[in-house]
Amino acid sequence: xxxxxxxxxxxxxxxxxxxxxxxxxxxxxxxxxxxxxxxxxxxxxxxxxxxxxxxxxxxxxxxxxxxxxxxxxxxxxxxxxxxxxxxxxxxxxxxxxxxxxxxxxxxxxxxxxxxxxxxxxxxxxxxxxxxxxxxxxxxxxxxxxxxxxxxxxxxxxxxxxxxxxxxxxxxxxxxxxxxxxxxxxxxxxxxxxxxxxxxxxxxxxxxxxxxxxxxxxxxxxxxxxxxxxxxxxxxxxxxxxxxxxxxxxxxxxxxxxxxxxxxxxxxxxxxxxxxxxx
Amino acid sequence: xxxxxxxxxxxxxxxxxxxxxxxxxxxxxxxxxxxxxxxxxxxxxxxxxxxxxxxxxxxxxxxxxxxxxxxxxxxxxxxxxxxxxxxxxxxxxxxxxxxxxxxxxxxxxxxxxxxxxxxxxxxxxxxxxxxxxxxxxxxxxxxxxxxxxxxxxxxxxxxxxxxxxxxxxxxxxxxxxxxxxxxxxxxxxxxxxxxxxxxxxxxxxxxxxxxxxxxxxxxxxxxxxxxxxxxxxxxxxxxxxxxxxxxxxxxxxxxxxxxxxxxxxxxxxxxxxxxxxxxxxxxxxxxxxxxxxxxxxxxxxxxxxxxxxxxxxxxxxxxxxxxxxx
Amino acid sequence: xxxxxxxxxxxxxxxxxxxxxxxxxxxxxxxxxxxxxxxxxxxxxxxxxxxxxxxxxxxxxxxxxxxxxxxxxxxxxxxxxxxxxxxxxxxxxxxxxxxxxxxxxxxxxxxxxxxxxxxxxxxxxxxxxxxxxxxxxxxxxxxxxxxxxxxxxxxxxxxxxxxxxxxxxxxxxxxxxxxxxxxxxxxxxxxxxxxxxxxxxxxxxxxxxxxxxxxxxxxxxxxxxxxxxxxxxxxxxxxxxxxxxxxxxxxxxxxxxxxxxxxxxxxxxxxxx
Numbered sequence: 002x003x004x005x006x007x008x009x010x011x012x013x014x015x016x017x018x019x020x021x022x023x024x025x026x027x028x029x030x031x032x033x034x035x036x037x038x039x040x041x042x043x044x045x046x047x048x049x050x051x052x053x054x055x056x057x058x059x060x061x062x063x064x065x066x067x068x069x070x071x072x073x074x075x076x077x078x079x080x081x082x083x084x085x086x087x088x089x090x091x092x093x094x095x096x097x098x099x100x101x102x103x104x105x106x107x108x109x110x111x112x113x114x115x116x117x118x119x120x121x122x123x124x125x126x127x128x129x130x131x132x133x134x135x136x137x138x139x140x141x142x143x144x145x146x147x148x149x150x151x152x153x154x155x156x157x158x159x160x161x162x163x164x165x166x167x168x169x170x171x172x173x174x175x176x177x178x179x180x181x182x183x184x185x186x187x188x189x190x191x192x193x194x195x196x197x198x199x200x201x202x203x204x205x206x207x208x209x210x211x212x213x214x215x216x217x218x219x220x221x222x223x224x225x226x227x228x229x230x231x232x233x234x235x236x237x238x239x240x241x242x243x244x245x246x247x248x249x250x251x252x253x254x255x256x257x258x259x260x261x262x263x264x265x266x267x268x269x270x271x272x273x274x275x276x277x278x279x
Numbered sequence: 280x281x282x283x284x285x286x287x288x289x290x291x292x293x294x295x296x297x298x299x300x301x302x303x304x305x306x307x308x309x310x311x312x313x314x315x316x317x318x319x320x321x322x323x324x325x326x327x328x329x330x331x332x333x334x335x336x337x338x339x340x341x342x343x344x345x346x347x348x349x350x351x352x353x354x355x356x357x358x359x360x361x362x363x364x365x366x367x368x369x370x371x372x373x374x375x376x377x378x379x380x381x382x383x384x385x386x387x388x389x390x391x392x393x394x395x396x397x398x399x400x401x402x403x404x405x406x407x408x409x410x411x412x413x414x415x416x417x418x419x420x421x422x423x424x425x426x427x428x429x430x431x432x433x434x435x436x437x438x439x440x441x442x443x444x445x446x447x448x449x450x451x452x453x454x455x456x457x458x459x460x461x462x463x464x465x466x467x468x469x470x471x472x473x474x475x476x477x478x479x480x481x482x483x484x485x486x487x488x489x490x491x492x493x494x495x496x497x498x499x500x501x502x503x504x505x506x507x508x509x510x511x512x513x514x515x516x517x518x519x520x521x522x523x524x525x526x527x528x529x530x531x532x533x534x535x536x537x538x539x540x541x542x543x544x545x546x547x548x549x550x551x552x553x554x555x556x557x558x559x560x561x562x563x564x565x566x567x568x569x570x571x572x573x574x575x576x577x578x579x580x581x582x583x584x585x586x587x588x589x590x591x592x593x594x595x596x597x598x599x600x601x602x603x604x605x
Numbered sequence: 606x607x608x609x610x611x612x613x614x615x616x617x618x619x620x621x622x623x624x625x626x627x628x629x630x631x632x633x634x635x636x637x638x639x640x641x642x643x644x645x646x647x648x649x650x651x652x653x654x655x656x657x658x659x660x661x662x663x664x665x666x667x668x669x670x671x672x673x674x675x676x677x678x679x680x681x682x683x684x685x686x687x688x689x690x691x692x693x694x695x696x697x698x699x700x701x702x703x704x705x706x707x708x709x710x711x712x713x714x715x716x717x718x719x720x721x722x723x724x725x726x727x728x729x730x731x732x733x734x735x736x737x738x739x740x741x742x743x744x745x746x747x748x749x750x751x752x753x754x755x756x757x758x759x760x761x762x763x764x765x766x767x768x769x770x771x772x773x774x775x776x777x778x779x780x781x782x783x784x785x786x787x788x789x790x791x792x793x794x795x796x797x798x799x800x801x802x803x804x805x806x807x808x809x810x811x812x813x814x815x816x817x818x819x820x821x822x823x824x825x826x827x828x829x830x831x832x833x834x835x836x837x838x839x840x841x842x843x844x845x846x847x848x849x850x851x852x853x854x855x856x857x858x859x860x861x862x863x864x865x866x867x868x869x870x871x872x873x874x875x876x877x878x
Contacts, residue, residue: 010773010777011692011776011780012780012786014692016685017686018689018695020681020682021682021689024682024685024686029704029705029757031723031729032716032719035722035729035730036719038722081621082629085625088618089618089621091622097629098869099866099868100865101633102865102868103633103865105812106860106861107858107861108814108815108816108861109817109835111640111815111838111857112636114838114839114842115639118639118847118851119635150636210712211711211712211713212712213712214713214818214835230712231713231714231818234712234715234718235714238718243727247722250712250714250715253711253714253715257707257712257715258710261703261707265703
């Protein structure tokens with residue numbers, strides 16, 4: 002007892018540990034365990050047959066490929082927004098800053114409904130794209146757009162604080178040494194924000210992997226062409242094929258876990274970088 | 280506010296059985312029956328019933344799964360016997376359900392028919408055309424939807440006649456037909472939206488009730504109904520979910536509601552919503568809306584539901600040989 | 606502390622700003638406007654009729670109720686978790702942080718699936734609970750549970766970095782002056798973190814009200830019973846009632862705009878970010 006007191010000066014260890022563990026067990030760990038048991042009970046052969054089937058493989062390809070392209074788009078768009086928001090002052094800046102978070106505040110099903118309406122043949126955007134042979138709704142392009150829309154804020158919000166901390170002295174030193182604006186960006190700023198930028202892209206990618214609400218509205222859900230993993234899980238559930246659903250859910254869970262580890266590593270790298278350059 | 284309180288109460292009682300006689304029942308129904316039961320429930324209320332009938336719509340296998348998982352539906356109004364059989368197997372519906380109401384407990388029926396785009400550009404007139412090169416066909420997933428299974432049975436019944444029972448040719452036809460389907464939605468309504476909103480496919484195969492209703496709603500200028508030379512009698516059975524009504528004390532309410540579907544008033548609503556009915560007076564009044572069609576039955580063509588389920592729909596059955604969605 | 610912000614002077618800078626505005630307008634503003642335009646396209650009367658349609662109204666009530674249950678629980682748990690991991694060192698601390706982060710990183714469909722395997726008829730605990738007369742799947746309780754799952758880290762995530770940065774000096778001082786644990790928390794800790802709590806609560810609320818994937822697995826989608834607003838929107842859309850779907854969406858879009866306003870105000874006020 003005495004040793005505990007000297008180790009933990011502040012009160013509340015028992016209470017907060019109790020509440021946290023209770024919550025983590027009931028709300029998170031127990032349900033995850035139920036699924037892992039389901040997967041564990043099916044045997045390797047069955048598991049591989051499901052996760053390695055042609056339809057599953059096509060779904061991974063579509064989901065991961067689309068999420069990758071969406072993350073690339075958000076990397077560029079997010080960097081632009083973060084740059085403009087930290088570097089310049091201009092009228093309407095606060096509105097723009099607030100607007101960035103819209104995709105997080107707007108429910109994904111609403112986002113899906115809006116996108117599918119915008120890009121319909123006669124929609125506000127679709128009427129201009131359709132005659133030029135660009136079809137968005139019910140194609141992979143639609144999936145990419147829905148994924149990109151719902152994960153816009155990630156890159157902006159990870160890069161923004163780092164960009165604000167970039168040391169002005171370094172930039173000015175570079176400028177006095179005759180560096181061009183582009184050289185300053187490429188040699189001074191970019192290396193500083195790179196870990197945060199990558200962390201933002203990975204977060205955006207992870208969010209896109211799991212996106213369901215927006216995508217089901219605009220994706221054609223054609224097996225092998227526009228069917229994403231989340232949807233295939235849903236279909237397997239409806240078919241009463243619980244093994245199939247469990248195995249695929251396990252794959253997504255694993256992917257989420259790996260991206261989580263990756264972002265943690267990137268963020269640790271960012272912190273180290275920031276400490277070193279101080 | 281009252282509703283909110285009711286929801287709050289439901290949360291805190293965690294769905295334990297109500298003590299008083301309930302004032303609402305839940306009807307778990309097939310996917311395309313949304314408009315039908317909206318009209319039925321309005322007519323039922325107009326007939327003086329005070330009970331609130333809540334609706335849940337999805338593919339009927341999905342519904343059966345949900346009920347086995349614990350969805351507290353008092354009655355089911357399905358479109359196929361196989362899904363009620365699953366509920367019997369699961370012990371939530373009694374074995375003699377079919378004798379509790381007239382006509383094997385089926386108040387109305389329909390059959391798979393075709394909906395094509397205006398002018399019928401691919402010239403679709405019968406089942407054989409659906410397996411043609413370059414024809415895209417939309418119908419729901421036979422694994423989740425009774426609608427989809429009827430389509431399979433109807434196509435097979437046609438093929439059995441066409442190829443005089445040659446199993447190799449029948450299977451080749453069905454394989455071709457299934458290969459022409461770009462997407463298997465899980466319910467009949469999703470298949471309809473795929474065809475109408477997403478403009479997928481050249482022909483939608485679904486119940487005549489849905490075909491006529493869609494043509495009615497979205498305009499005869501845009502869509503045409505095609506009735507094949509032969510189709511498959513699709514009786515829409517209803518049943519009381521004994522486990523639920525016994526727990527809730529709602530058996531009388533459930534029975535009265537299902538009885539209404541067989542009454543002239545209920546039959547009239549069904550006919551007005553493009554379902555064919557057994558009541559002769561009502562059927563005669565609506566005869567002009569429904570063309571003549573030759574229908575084969577499950578008994579004639581497949582020796583009854585039990586045999587058909589085992590041969591065709593069980594895992595590894597004949598359906599799995601032509602339906603490669605793994 | 607902050608980099609200097611210069612007035613835009615060069616053509617390149619103006620181009621970048623214009624590009625940011627143009628793209629944001631096309632990608633963010635136009636979709637927002639479209640919701641209200643479509644909701645109102647058949648006139649205000651039809652719009653209001655669509656909102657007060659009993660099933661939509663019930664969906665709004667259920668969505669609000671779920672948020673009212675989930676947000677307070679996650680605030681309390683978020684504070685506990687943040688206190689635990691920022692004030693004490695103990696083995697398994699990093700594991701705990703990772704586990705609580707996991708639900709937000711995984712697909713919402715998976716969230717629904719894991720609950721089905723726990724409480725469903727074929728699940729780990731489902732049969733036992735059903736035997737005791739407790740039905741969780743396809744009830745409001747299930748909707749609340751999956752909502753708790755998907756928003757698990759939202760409050761803790763805001764508090765942990767803040768409390769780490771603030772350190773423990775103030776709290777230790779309060780204790781040495783004779784305050785008990787609750788007094789210390791109430792008068793020292795809470796005032797320091799209240800804006801962050803509110804911020805986390807707003808994010809939790811937005812996610813709970815909009816959750817679709819997880820809820821669609823565990824709700825029986827019964828109109829007037831277990832249909833939350835996003836499910837109701839999807840059903841209206843499938844019923845060819847596009848105007849009704851947009852009318853229902855407009856309530857959520859309004860909530861989203863409110864969320865952004867609150868967030869923006871808090872950020873200006875809190876200044877901890």
